Amino acid sequence: MSQHDHGAQPVILPPQEAWGVIKSLLNPVTYLKFAKEHPILSLIFLVGVVVTVNRFLIGGLAGTTNLDDNNPWGIWISFDLLCGVALAAGGYTTTAGALIFNIKGLRTAVKPAILTAFLGYAFVVYALLYDVGQPWRLPYPVFWSQGTSSVLFEVGLCVMLYVTVLMIEWLPNFTDWVGMQKISHVIHKCTIALTIMGIVLSTMHQSSLGMLYLIAPHKMHPLWYSAHLPLQFFVSSMVAGMSMVIFEGTISHHYMHSRMSPEYNRDHDGVLFAFAKACSIILFGYFFMKWVPIAGENKWGYIFDGKYGLMWLIEMFGFIAIPCFLYAVGYRSRSTGTIKAAATISVLGIVFNRFNVSWFGFNIHLRPEQQYFPSVQEVIVSVFVVTLIILCFRFISKYMAIFSDHPSYSKGHH
Amino acid sequence: MKRRNFLGLAGAATATALAGKAQAAGGHSFDGYPNSYGVLFDASRCIGCRQCEMGCNKINSENVTEPWTTLPKKDPKAFDEKGLNATARTDASMYTLVNKYEPQALGGKTPVFKKAQCMHCKEPACASACFVKAFTKTPEGAVTYNGSVCVGCRYCMVACPWDVPTYEFNKLIPYVQKCHMCHPHIKSGKTTMPACVKACPMEALTWGKREDLIKEAWARISSVPGRYLPHVYGEREMGGTNWMYISNVPFAQIGLREDLGKTPAPEMTSGALGLVPLVACLWPVLLGGIWQITKWKDERAEEDKQKAVAEAIAQERAKAGK
Ligand code: SF4
Ligand code: SF4
Ligand code: SF4
Numbered sequence: 001m002s003q004h005d006h007g008a009q010p011v012i013l014p015p016q017e018a019w020g021v022i023k024s025l026l027n028p029v030t031y032l033k034f035a036k037e038h039p040i041l042s043l044i045f046l047v048g049v050v051v052t053v054n055r056f057l058i059g060g061l062a063g064t065t066n067l068d069d070n071n072p073w074g075i076w077i078s079f080d081l082l083c084g085v086a087l088a089a090g091g092y093t094t095t096a097g098a099l100i101f102n103i104k105g106l107r108t109a110v111k112p113a114i115l116t117a118f119l120g121y122a123f124v125v126y127a128l129l130y131d132v133g134q135p136w137r138l139p140y141p142v143f144w145s146q147g148t149s150s151v152l153f154e155v156g157l158c159v160m161l162y163v164t165v166l167m168i169e170w171l172p173n174f175t176d177w178v179g180m181q182k183i184s185h186v187i188h189k190c191t192i193a194l195t196i197m198g199i200v201l202s203t204m205h206q207s208s209l210g211m212l213y214l215i216a217p218h219k220m221h222p223l224w225y226s227a228h229l230p231l232q233f234f235v236s237s238m239v240a241g242m243s244m245v246i247f248e249g250t251i252s253h254h255y256m257h258s259r260m261s262p263e264y265n266r267d268h269d270g271v272l273f274a275f276a277k278a279c280s281i282i283l284f285g286y287f288f289m290k291w292v293p294i295a296g297e298n299k300w301g302y303i304f305d306g307k308y309g310l311m312w313l314i315e316m317f318g319f320i321a322i323p324c325f326l327y328a329v330g331y332r333s334r335s336t337g338t339i340k341a342a343a344t345i346s347v348l349g350i351v352f353n354r355f356n357v358s359w360f361g362f363n364i365h366l367r368p369e370q371q372y373f374p375s376v377q378e379v380i381v382s383v384f385v386v387t388l389i390i391l392c393f394r395f396i397s398k399y400m401a402i403f404s405d406h407p408s409y410s411k412g413h414h
Numbered sequence: 415m416k417r418r419n420f421l422g423l424a425g426a427a428t429a430t431a432l433a434g435k436a437q438a439a440g441g442h443s444f445d446g447y448p449n450s451y452g453v454l455f456d457a458s459r460c461i462g463c464r465q466c467e468m469g470c471n472k473i474n475s476e477n478v479t480e481p482w483t484t485l486p487k488k489d490p491k492a493f494d495e496k497g498l499n500a501t502a503r504t505d506a507s508m509y510t511l512v513n514k515y516e517p518q519a520l521g522g523k524t525p526v527f528k529k530a531q532c533m534h535c536k537e538p539a540c541a542s543a544c545f546v547k548a549f550t551k552t553p554e555g556a557v558t559y560n561g562s563v564c565v566g567c568r569y570c571m572v573a574c575p576w577d578v579p580t581y582e583f584n585k586l587i588p589y590v591q592k593c594h595m596c597h598p599h600i601k602s603g604k605t606t607m608p609a610c611v612k613a614c615p616m617e618a619l620t621w622g623k624r625e626d627l628i629k630e631a632w633a634r635i636s637s638v639p640g641r642y643l644p645h646v647y648g649e650r651e652m653g654g655t656n657w658m659y660i661s662n663v664p665f666a667q668i669g670l671r672e673d674l675g676k677t678p679a680p681e682m683t684s685g686a687l688g689l690v691p692l693v694a695c696l697w698p699v700l701l702g703g704i705w706q707i708t709k710w711k712d713e714r715a716e717e718d719k720q721k722a723v724a725e726a727i728a729q730e731r732a733k734a735g736k
Contacts, residue, residue, distance in 0.1 A: 072568035133566020
């Protein structure tokens with residue numbers, strides 16, 4: 001695709017027809033048609049539904065997972081919760097950059113980032129329903145019996161509030177679409193307040209996810225256990241969020257090109273460069289931050305000790321130093337390709353780090369045969385959840401003005 | 415009166431009087447309930463007969479206290495084997511288990527047994543980790559579990575340094591399972607001491623006030639020099655526990671971790687958690703300030719631009735007028 005091909009304004013259906021689209025969602029024929037066009041997605045969906053039924057009605061946790069009394073948390077925590085929340089950090093980083101720091105050229109990244117964050121968080125909560133033993137009690141910690149000494153309580157409270165904030169931030173896309181501009185208008189007036197709330201809540205729960213592990217020093221490898229875990233989780237979440245915005249921006253650009261207005265197409269590279277610069281600086285700081293506890297607590301010996309040392313070095317150099325360098329090079333030489341590569345490595349690096357903390361480097365006191373490895377069904381649920389996010393993203397960006405300004409704004413000064 | 419509970423009755427009168435004071439002194443510098451009860455296990459006395467396991471299963475399967483504290487009844491034959499192998503652990507159908515070890519310290523052939531169950535920490539990791547306050551450290555010493563609020567997040571299992579809480583993974587409405595030191599049965603008068611202690615034929619288990627148990631433990635250690643290791647496991651581990659161990663072989667060789675340290679688990683997160691309100695207060699002010707400044711700067715830039723344009727136009731006009 002050419003950089004100069006900025007295309008035409010995408011078509012946004014008028015409100016009357018929008019309701020028609022919503023009604024068609026209640027019609028099974030819509031899904032059969034979709035299934036015919038997308039057999040692979042449909043297959044994943046179907047298998048996901050089967051495992052879901054097994055999880056809740058037949059086999060329970062024992063029939064679906066490899067979890068046991070020694071390994072109470074598996075990939076539904078390592079991937080769906082920890083990676084999910086980190087990779088959905090694009091919401092707060094983008095809104096902070098565009099609306100609080102007023103960085104020019106980020107404006108067009110805001111709506112897609114909010115949509116991704118909203119879907120990301122909504123499905124983190126959805127995935128937790130699979131993981132907890134009595135999902136219908138999920139509101140208990142907030143509304144019924146508050147265990148305020150628990151880090152998980154803080155995580156739960158913040159995530160709940162933040163999903164609500166994201167929902168409100170996202171809502172104008174919907175209300176514009178169905179012709180309820182009045183609601184959009186009210187929400188737009190609260191933009192800054194919502195943005196600040198989002199950043200505060202994100203700071204709190206991104207770091208709290210690292211804080212969760214502070215209570216278990218005796219189960220973790222010393223290279224990953226540190227009093228700095230909350231700080232490390234927060235700082236790396238910024239990189240995760242921005243890299244993810246670049247990563248999916250690239251994909252959307254490819255598949256959703258016709259949905260993008262000329263302005264959105266034009267600004268795309270600007271977003272890339274702004275985030276590349278920010279990511280390279282933050283990764284640089286993060287790299288040195290990770291050494292502080294090693295030096296401070298004299299853990300040098302572990303670095304050259306066996307497979308954990310090697311994994312730590314791979315994480316540090318392969319997944320932090322290299323993308324940091326690539327981001328810097330990409331920014332200086334204005335190479336979008338290099339930046340995209342850096343973003344991909346960064347995203348993988350976050351996944352690797354969260355897995356190291358919560359899975360590979362966790363429960364290392366157990367004998368090898370007692371250690372956890374996910375079951376096929378656990379993996380299916382994780383894939384299923386990601387698929388659901390993609391399907392929702394596609395549907396919403398296909399109909400609503402995510403990569404363009406809604407036509408109702410063109411008359412105003414927006 | 416049997417010897418195993420002689421400590422328990424001494425000073426029982428003052429127990430209740432002082433319990434209230436400990437509660438009032440809660441907060442961060444919690445020293446534990448001074449008159450709480452506990453159990454001392456003596457590895458040198460245990461013969462691995464598993465009568466204790468049987469007693470535990472009997473009292474907890476026959477007495478329905480709450481739906482989540484009722485164990486499935488087991489056939490006595492299930493306890494025939496003498497001490498389970500070292501790798502066995504409790505699951506959701508039991509609160510306790512006796513492991514058999516062949517420690518290097520005794521040449522690797524002679525068996526030594528250890529009974530595993532909840533340690534009833536003075537400052538429990540499980541209770542601090544639970545986001546619905548399902549666990550209670552009772553003034554009597556036991557750490558109890560209230561399944562009526564449990565969501566099943568299993569953070570308690572992640573947090574417990576001894577991997578004690580188990581989960582009913584195979585049930586559609588699952589609960590956590592964990593030894594409650596017979597707290598409900600003692601309260602209801604069903605028994606005067608934990609069923610396992612009562613069942614032990616060797617007096618390998620002793621029930622009593624924690625403080626007295628520590629004295630008793632040290633008395634035993636010093637009475638026969640060289641018989642025991644000079645350490646009471648649980649006196650200080652993770653801030654101290656109400657279930658304690660003495661042993662004739664190193665604790666690590668009978669499956670008790672010696673690398674846990676003395677810091678109570680709640681202290682590991684309280685510092686970081688304490689910073690959270692700070693972030694919640696400081697961040698909005700800072701971010702609001704930054705937003706104001708950038709907005710003001712942009713407005714000024716815009717103003718300056720307009721001024722410059724206006725001046726330029728005026729100049730042009732002046733020129734044209736000339
Ligand atoms: S041993 Fe584990 S389950 Fe028992 S009180 Fe301590 S932290 Fe809780
Ligand atoms: S599993 Fe239940 S008892 Fe354990 S921390 Fe979660 S809510 Fe609390
Ligand atoms: S503690 Fe007592 S009852 Fe239990 S196995 Fe040892 S000797 Fe037997």
